[in-house]
Amino acid sequence: MTKQLMRGSHAIAEAATRAGCRFYAGYPITPQNELPEYMSVRFAQLEDATFVQAESELAAINMVMGASMAGVRAMTSSSSPGISLKQEGISYMAGMELPAVIVNIMRGGPGLGNIAPSQQDYLQATKGGGHGGYRTIVLAPCSGQELVTLTIKAFDLADAYRSPVILLGDGLMGQMMEPVIFPDPIDPAALPKKDWTLDGARGRDSRLIASLHLDPTEMEQFNWKLARKYAAICERETEHESYLLDDAVVAVVAFGTAARIAKGAVNRVRKAGLKAGLFRPITLWPFPGKELRDLTRTIKSLLVFEMNFGQMVEDVKLSVGEQARVHFHGRPGGIIPTPHDIGAAITKLIHRYGL
Amino acid sequence: MGITKTIFSGFGGQGVLMMGYVLATSGMHEDKHVTFLPSYGAEVRGGTANCTITVSDEPIASPVASFPDFAVLMNTPSVMRFEGGVKSGGAVFLNSDLVELRPKRRDIQVVAIPVNNIAERLGNARSANMVMIGAFVQKTGLVSLKSVIKSVKSIFETKGTKVHKINTLALKEGAAFVKGLSGS
Numbered sequence: 001m002t003k004q005l006m007r008g009s010h011a012i013a014e015a016a017t018r019a020g021c022r023f024y025a026g027y028p029i030t031p032q033n034e035l036p037e038y039m040s041v042r043f044a045q046l047e048d049a050t051f052v053q054a055e056s057e058l059a060a061i062n063m064v065m066g067a068s069m070a071g072v073r074a075m076t077s078s079s080s081p082g083i084s085l086k087q088e089g090i091s092y093m094a095g096m097e098l099p100a101v102i103v104n105i106m107r108g109g110p111g112l113g114n115i116a117p118s119q120q121d122y123l124q125a126t127k128g129g130g131h132g133g134y135r136t137i138v139l140a141p142c143s144g145q146e147l148v149t150l151t152i153k154a155f156d157l158a159d160a161y162r163s164p165v166i167l168l169g170d171g172l173m174g175q176m177m178e179p180v181i182f183p184d185p186i187d188p189a190a191l192p193k194k195d196w197t198l199d200g201a202r203g204r205d206s207r208l209i210a211s212l213h214l215d216p217t218e219m220e221q222f223n224w225k226l227a228r229k230y231a232a233i234c235e236r237e238t239e240h241e242s243y244l245l246d247d248a249v250v251a252v253v254a255f256g257t258a259a260r261i262a263k264g265a266v267n268r269v270r271k272a273g274l275k276a277g278l279f280r281p282i283t284l285w286p287f288p289g290k291e292l293r294d295l296t297r298t299i300k301s302l303l304v305f306e307m308n309f310g311q312m313v314e315d316v317k318l319s320v321g322e323q324a325r326v327h328f329h330g331r332p333g334g335i336i337p338t339p340h341d342i343g344a345a346i347t348k349l350i351h352r353y354g355l
Numbered sequence: 356m357g358i359t360k361t362i363f364s365g366f367g368g369q370g371v372l373m374m375g376y377v378l379a380t381s382g383m384h385e386d387k388h389v390t391f392l393p394s395y396g397a398e399v400r401g402g403t404a405n406c407t408i409t410v411s412d413e414p415i416a417s418p419v420a421s422f423p424d425f426a427v428l429m430n431t432p433s434v435m436r437f438e439g440g441v442k443s444g445g446a447v448f449l450n451s452d453l454v455e456l457r458p459k460r461r462d463i464q465v466v467a468i469p470v471n472n473i474a475e476r477l478g479n480a481r482s483a484n485m486v487m488i489g490a491f492v493q494k495t496g497l498v499s500l501k502s503v504i505k506s507v508k509s510i511f512e513t514k515g516t517k518v519h520k521i522n523t524l525a526l527k528e529g530a531a532f533v534k535g536l537s538g539s
Contacts, residue, residue: 005380005391030396115396176418177376177391179383264416336419 003179008147008169009035009077011180012103015151016075017042017049020188021101023067023074025052025060029082031115031171032105036077048188057082061089061102068098069209071197073155073188077103080113080121083129090164091130094226095211097196099158101151102136103167105174108334116334117170117257122311125166126285133223135230137165137237138284140255144178150282152183159191161233168284170307172257172336238288241280242295244270248277249355250346251295253316254305255281257336262305264339269346275355276346284312289319296323303349305329305342325353357412359497360420362437364405365429365450370484374427375406377488377510381502382410390418403432410497427491429470429484431456438463448491450483466494466533473528482525489529500530 006014013035016024024043026036036053043049050067054060060076067074078086083104093100106121107113113120125138137157139150147169154165198207213219241259244266245251254262259280266276279295279302281288296302302324304313309332317326329345331337349355361378365371375391382389393406407420426437427448434449438458441447446464449457452471468490474483485507492503504523511519 003383005376005383005389171395172392172418175393175395177379177393179389261417263414267413267416336417338419338421339416 003181005177006144006180007034007175007177008144009105009174010038011144011147012077012151012167012169013038013042014182015148016101016155017046018182018185019073019152019155020186020191021073021075021155022046022049022188023064023072024050024076025054025063025067025074026076026078027054027057027060027082029079031174032077032079032103034174035103035105057085058089061086064100065089065093065096065098068093068100069096069198071194071199073099073101073159073191075101075103077105079105079115080107081111083121083124087130090136091128091132091134092211093164094130094134094136095132096209097162098164098209099155099162100164101154101158101167102164103169106168106170109332114334115171117172117307117336118332118334119170119256119258119307119311120332121168122284122306122308125168126287126315134226135233135285137161137163137233137286138168139165140168140282140284141173142256142260142280144176144180146282147173148180148182157237159194161229162196163229163233168256170257171334234286237283238286238291239282240288240291241278241282243278243280245277245279245295245299248275248299250274250276250301250303250349251279251299252276252303252305252342252346253279253281253292253312255284255312258305258307261337261339262342265342265346268339268343272347274347274350276350281312287315287319289315292316292319293321293323296320300324301327301349301353301355303327303329303346305337305345307335307337308332358415359410359425359495360423361408361410361425361427361491361497362405362420362423362440363408363427363429364403364433364437367400367402367404369404369429370481371404371429372406374484374488374491375408377485377503377506378408378410378492378498380506380510381492381498382408384502384505385498387411387498388413388415390415392418403430403436405433405437425491425495425497427487428454429487430454434458446494448487448494450487466490466536468529468532470529473532474525477521477524477528479521479525482521485522485525486529486532489526490533491529493530493533500526
């Protein structure tokens with residue numbers, strides 16, 4: 001396997017193709033335009049793949065919905081305001097239990113925001129985003145290589161749980177080039193057969209996929225079914241990285257780009273003899289709350305660092321309760337913080353509590 | 356060597372991003388950690404393009420350089436913008452054919468290279484960026500000239516041997532020019 005220097009959005013697109021994705025629809029928006037650009041070229045090389053530059057975000061997500069119903073691994077991508085437009089479709093897919101991968105390369109604020117790297121959409125991604133009380137699995141990569149592994153994982157999870165999965169990145173993840181290694185491509189025909197798709201009813205009973213349940217009893221049963229599915233996901237699918245936590249007195253909790261920079265900060269203060277570590281949620285939903293709570297047996301000070309003004313910190317507080325002091329350091333708006341910046345915040349905390 | 360950050364900057368069309376791409380690819384071939392971060396988004400015609408390359412022995416936390424070790428500046432606006440940020444003891448590489456301005460700072464090294472002239476003499480003005488990257492690696496030793504030649508071969512392979520040859524020649528000429536300066 002050879003290393004390739006590749007832009008993040010291209011790495012996602014190539015990984016999706018190798019994961020057996022054969023349908024892509026999207027509508028352009030910076031900073032993720034290189035993803036559909038790559039897809040348009042890559043899918044043209046394949047006989048069984050379809051690329052559509054749709055007329056709108058809404059059209060794109062509905063095309064993905066249709067492809068998913070037909071059993072194809074399908075994907076769309078956008079950036080914050082475009083993801084808001086897709087929320088109706090994502091809610092319908094949750095209601096119809098349809099797998100799909102949705103990439104959000106986040107922007108810096110509400111409305112049009114800006115195109116600089118930010119983590120302003122954590123709450124939207126992890127708490128449902130659209131109407132109806134559904135959840136989406138949310139994966140947060142922090143390097144070029146992880147863009148590859150998590151994109152592939154996103155397709156597997158989407159199929160396993162018949163659920164939309166969101167890959168949550170930012171302009172830095174999307175634009176930066178890093179060396180990546182790809183696994184061999186999967187043959188879509190070799191994927192487990194789906195027994196629910198709408199692929200023509202010749203020789204079998206017809207099937208119906210709909211999110212409308214007019215009978216309240218039926219609707220209640222369906223919602224409980226979703227609840228059981230989400231509980232199973234929470235039980236089985238949390239993923240996180242622990243870095244230098246064994247002897248740490250302070251744990252920085254951060255995801256994605258923020259975690260990558262926080263790791264540099266941890267290394268920086270370690271050189272100065274300060275015992276800090278990093279807890280990095282890789283799945284944002286399900287949130288690795290139990291693992292974080294376990295950590296508070298030995299570490300009583302947590303520093304949540306996000307490129308927003310405080311979103312994941314709510315999940316951290318819910319997870320640890322009174323077991324640890326939870327502090328927050330944020331840079332909202334697209335400023336890329338430096339390891340020095342976070343290092344200073346860690347040092348301040350260590351002084352404040354005499355750790 | 357630790358961690359070294361370089362900013363490449365110039366007009367759109369001067370091959371600034373390609374210089375960065377060649378350096379990052381070469382670092383990767385030497386099994387170093389590398390990142391390439393381009394400026395992106397709302398750019399204007401005739402405006403500046405820039406990218407930041409990090410080459411490191413250890414994993415790279417932030418691909419951003421607030422204080423780069425080196426700056427490769429292909430036009431005057433780039434000098435105005437980036438001279439101030441270069442680390443004390445660092446170096447700037449100037450395209451002396453286009454940049455009349457000279458850095459005011461005394462704590463950084465200035466390497467002036469007439470890359471346009473050299474490239475034109477070689478028969479292809481468009482290879483000025485390759486002259487510069489050849490000079491840059493010869494002076495800094497950040498990666499070997501050999502790795503750069505290998506990278507350029509792999510990058511330009513699809514464009515035919517003529518393009519690859521002129522670029523390789525430009526790399527070597529850039530390196531030779533720097534060698535000729537005070538025997539460095």
